Amino acid sequence: MSIIRQYSLPNCTLILEGMGDGEEGNFSDTMNVLMNVQCVIGSNHTITGGKIFFKSLVRSVSNYVQGFLSGLEHRHVNAANQEMVSLLHLPDSYRHRLSINQVKENTQQSIDLTTAELFDLMEAIDQCLADNSTLPELTLKEKPLPRKYRRSNEPIVKRLGPPVLGLASIAIAAGLSLLLPTPSTVTNPNLKPGEQPTTESNNPEEDQPSEEAPGEPKIGDLKEIESALQSANKIEDPTELQFIQRYLKRTIGEAWEDRATNTGENQFKVTATRDGSIVEYAGAKGTSDSLAEATPLPALKYNATSKINTEAIADFLVVFDRQRLEISPWDGYKGKASFGPTITDSAVLGKLEGQLQANLKSAWDGVTASPEPLVFRVGVTADGEIADFEPRNAGAIGHQKDVPLETLVNPTAAGIKPGTTLVPQTELGQFKVTFSVDGDVQVEPW
Amino acid sequence: MSATSVAEKSQTPLVLSQLPNFNLGNQPCPPHVSEHLDQLLIAIEALELGGAEKILTVAKQLELDSIIKNRVILWQLRVTNPWRRAHTRKAMTMDQAKALIVIISHLARQLTVKIRQLISAELEMRSRHLPVQNHFQLFTYLDHFEAYFCSRMNIRRTKIDAYLESSEDLDELALKLLNQLLFCTGTHGVKRLWISLFDGEVS
Numbered sequence: 001m002s003i004i005r006q007y008s009l010p011n012c013t014l015i016l017e018g019m020g021d022g023e024e025g026n027f028s029d030t031m032n033v034l035m036n037v038q039c040v041i042g043s044n045h046t047i048t049g050g051k052i053f054f055k056s057l058v059r060s061v062s063n064y065v066q067g068f069l070s071g072l073e074h075r076h077v078n079a080a081n082q083e084m085v086s087l088l089h090l091p092d093s094y095r096h097r098l099s100i101n102q103v104k105e106n107t108q109q110s111i112d113l114t115t116a117e118l119f120d121l122m123e124a125i126d127q128c129l130a131d132n133s134t135l136p137e138l139t140l141k142e143k144p145l146p147r148k149y150r151r152s153n154e155p156i157v158k159r160l161g162p163p164v165l166g167l168a169s170i171a172i173a174a175g176l177s178l179l180l181p182t183p184s185t186v187t188n189p190n191l192k193p194g195e196q197p198t199t200e201s202n203n204p205e206e207d208q209p210s211e212e213a214p215g216e217p218k219i220g221d222l223k224e225i226e227s228a229l230q231s232a233n234k235i236e237d238p239t240e241l242q243f244i245q246r247y248l249k250r251t252i253g254e255a256w257e258d259r260a261t262n263t264g265e266n267q268f269k270v271t272a273t274r275d276g277s278i279v280e281y282a283g284a285k286g287t288s289d290s291l292a293e294a295t296p297l298p299a300l301k302y303n304a305t306s307k308i309n310t311e312a313i314a315d316f317l318v319v320f321d322r323q324r325l326e327i328s329p330w331d332g333y334k335g336k337a338s339f340g341p342t343i344t345d346s347a348v349l350g351k352l353e354g355q356l357q358a359n360l361k362s363a364w365d366g367v368t369a370s371p372e373p374l375v376f377r378v379g380v381t382a383d384g385e386i387a388d389f390e391p392r393n394a395g396a397i398g399h400q401k402d403v404p405l406e407t408l409v410n411p412t413a414a415g416i417k418p419g420t421t422l423v424p425q426t427e428l429g430q431f432k433v434t435f436s437v438d439g440d441v442q443v444e445p446w
Numbered sequence: 447m448s449a450t451s452v453a454e455k456s457q458t459p460l461v462l463s464q465l466p467n468f469n470l471g472n473q474p475c476p477p478h479v480s481e482h483l484d485q486l487l488i489a490i491e492a493l494e495l496g497g498a499e500k501i502l503t504v505a506k507q508l509e510l511d512s513i514i515k516n517r518v519i520l521w522q523l524r525v526t527n528p529w530r531r532a533h534t535r536k537a538m539t540m541d542q543a544k545a546l547i548v549i550i551s552h553l554a555r556q557l558t559v560k561i562r563q564l565i566s567a568e569l570e571m572r573s574r575h576l577p578v579q580n581h582f583q584l585f586t587y588l589d590h591f592e593a594y595f596c597s598r599m600n601i602r603r604t605k606i607d608a609y610l611e612s613s614e615d616l617d618e619l620a621l622k623l624l625n626q627l628l629f630c631t632g633t634h635g636v637k638r639l640w641i642s643l644f645d646g647e648v649s
Contacts, residue, residue: 065638069626070645094572114569116562119628126633140634144468144644365597367532369518402532407602 003031005134007127009120013040016054016134031134041121045111047100049084055138056084058125062142064096065122072145087118233312235274238337241314241329243422246390247276248316249327255296259323266291266320269330273311276422277302284317295320339379339388339446340414340424348382349445352429355384357443359408366439368402370395374435376405377446379414379428387414387428396435403435461508462544465640468648474537476647477528483538483546483643484527488598489623490553492590493560497553504549513545531600544640551636554627561628568621578617591620 007014014037021032037054039047049057063074064087088097096118099110113121129140235241248270266287271280281297283289292298297318315330343349356378368374374396379388389405391397400406411417415425430446470476491497498517505514514520523542525532538546554561564584571578578584595616599606609616630639 062638065629066642066645069629069639069642072645094569115625115628116565116569119632122629122638123632126635130633140637142638142641143466144641144648145646146648147646365531367521369522401534404531407531407600 002035003029005031005128005131007124007131009124011042011114011117012120012124014121014124014128015039016128018135029133030136032136034135039121039124041098041111041113041117047098047109047111049100053084053100058129058138059083060085060087061118061122061125062140065118066142068096068118070145074145235312235314236334238333238335239340240274240423241333242337243340244272244274244276244314245316245327245329247422248272248278248318249325251276251300252296252318252327253325255300256320256325257296258294262294262320262322265322266295268292268295268297268318268320270297270316270318270327271313272316273302273313274421275311279313281318339377339428339430341427343382343427343429349429352380352382352384353431353443353445356380356386356431356433357441359384359386360404360433360435360441360443363404363408364435364439364441368399368435368437370399370402370437373437374399374403376403376433376435378405378431378433378443379424380431381413381426381428383413385410385413387411387416387424387426389433392432458541459509459512459545461510461548462541465544465547465637467540468644470644470648475526475540475543476644477526477537478647479543479643480523480526480538481529483543483550484524484530485619485623486550486627487524487546488594489591489620489627490550490557491594492587492620493557493564493624493627494553495590500553501549504552505545508548508552510545510549513542514549529599529603529606531598533600543643547630547636547640547643550627551630551639554635555631557627558631561624561631564624565628568624578621587624588617588620591623592616595620 003018003020005016005018016031016034017036017038018031018034020030034051034054037049037051037057039057041047060083067074068089084101084103086099086101088099090097090112093112095112095114097110097112098121099108101108126140128134129138235244267283267285268281268287269284270278272278278297278300279302281292281301283291317326317328317330319326343352372393372395374391375393376396377390377392378386381387386405386409388411389409391400413426414428416422432444432446434442434444436442487497487501490501494500498520501520502514502517505511505520514523522534522536523538523546524530525534526536526538527533564587567581567584568578571581571584579588592613596610599609601607601610609619626639630636632638
């Protein structure tokens with residue numbers, strides 16, 4: 001007994017003609033054998049075929065739609081299977097070309113579909129796939145393309161730029177090096193002045209020390225660093241110490257990504273220079289040096305002995321306590337820390353207060369996930385630039401990224417330059433800024 | 447509360463079981479997925495004013511309120527989009543991404559007529575070689591989309607800056623999202639869109 005199923009959408013009608021499984025006396029309505037398919041698209045396009053045609057249509061439309069949605073082409077899938085039905089995007093006319101190749105008859109039929117027609121064709125197919133009484137073995141078998149087919153967002157010309165430039169620089173450098181004169185005689189640099197160069201040693205072991213990699217610190221170097229550290233000036237100004245401490249907390253905090261793996265309380269003595277560079281670190285209070293490998297300290301360490309000789313240094317106790325980071329000066333604060341030079345003129349402060357409130361209000365979208373208000377201390381230059389800020393309550397520490405201070409802050413406006421100095425060089429107006437949960441911003445003098 | 451911990455303790459709602467899981471090699475939901483889902487939500491908000499409220503209502507109707515409990519959690523999920531100004535570097539869980547896509551598809555179905563009208567209007571304007579902005583309804587959609595996009599995305603990112611420089615590119619993005627919303631109104635639409643989100647992401 002022949003069974004006909006019809007799926008009608010505004011731009012597409014799909015009619016399937018087939019039979020049940022043919023068993024004697026089985027009059028169930030399930031269509032198991034497909035004989036003929038007719039698909040009317042738009043007002044005047046009809047495509048017809050048999051089972052192979054329909055399966056190919058389902059596969060091609062599914063693959064194409066997936067590619068259309070994700071932006072990754074699925075053409076290789078169709079090409080590999082030599083599909084009877086294929087789809088091609090025509091970006092200029094905003095259409096999709098559906099082609100049917102009849103290899104046996106050597107004919108090709110193609111229809112240009114609009115996006116709405118393509119959707120209706122897909123929907124007719126999906127309704128058929130979802131219908132358990134029509135071809136139950138046919139289901140949606142889509143899966144995502146593996147990573148190797150991912151396409152970069154950048155055009156190929158842009159992606160090829162850096163490697164080509166790199167190769168070109170090597171070629172140019174190699175060319176230039178040919179122009180350099182060959183050194184005539186090489187004297188042993190380890191010889192003391194006045195000593196005569198001897199002939200090359202026959203014992204290869206004697207040459208070992210000079211073959212050490214130049215980047216590796218030698219024992220002599222380490223001693224040099226230690227003595228340099230001991231002789232260097234200690235920073236004791238509490239204001240400066242506090243600025244270095246905040247800078248370290250920020251840089252180490254940002255660099256410390258794998259916090260989840262830190263289970264214990266690891267303490268280190270960290271030596272930093274005036275500009276915030278970490279020059280030395282060591283395990284302290286029972287923490288072994290090797291545990292530093294799990295922290296961002298090795299990555300942040302500044303490798304130069306020359307820096308220590310000339311610059312004042314300060315020691316800090318850095319504690320990686322599970323997911324928390326605590327930093328304090330090793331010898332504590334000797335006196336009260338200030339916020340650097342401060343503007344005291346009340347007229348200027350009044351003007352800056354209004355300006356800061358307006359700036360923050362327009363920059364903040366008023367949304368925070370914090371359950372309590374976010375309180376910050378904000379330092380502003382006489383020109384109204386935010387040069388320094390510091391979270392002052394738990395809400396502000398936890399949800400600092402909800403408010404636009406990180407994007408607005410411009411330390412260079414007050415002469416603060418990591419690498420030079422961390423203390424403001426110009427006078428700053430200090431304000432207490434409260435971002436409330438309902439989206440309001442309050443600014444008051446500190 | 448972190449966004450990643452929201453759904454861990456609750457049982458997976460039944461409506462999400464229609465969407466398959468993928469082998470991502472122990473990685474959380476890729477940032478590209480967060481980005482795409484947030485963009486689709488912006489497109490829905492641009493189609494219908496008050497869309498943000500509807501998202502929460504639909505979450506409740508579909509019994510997804512165990513995953514999207516309130517507007518704060520919804521916001522936390524949306525700022526996993528790396529393009530966002532308030533991006534938090536957190537990732538979504540698979541269940542959270544599934545909940546969002548089911549809500550997107552449900553809302554898109556409610557807006558089918560409007561989406562179809564806009565898509566046929568787009569085609570008409572294109573075939574007459576007229577700017578899409580000249581069509582009143584399309585203009586309204588594109589204008590809302592641009593306003594939402596500009597107010598929420600991080601303009602310091604090069605990609606966002608490029609979009610803001612050229613309104614044609616932003617219009618193209620809005621129309622591409624509109625087409626994607628049409629495809630998720632279908633019978634298997636949500637599944638197809640879900641699978642396409644992971645194209646080029648699975649190992």
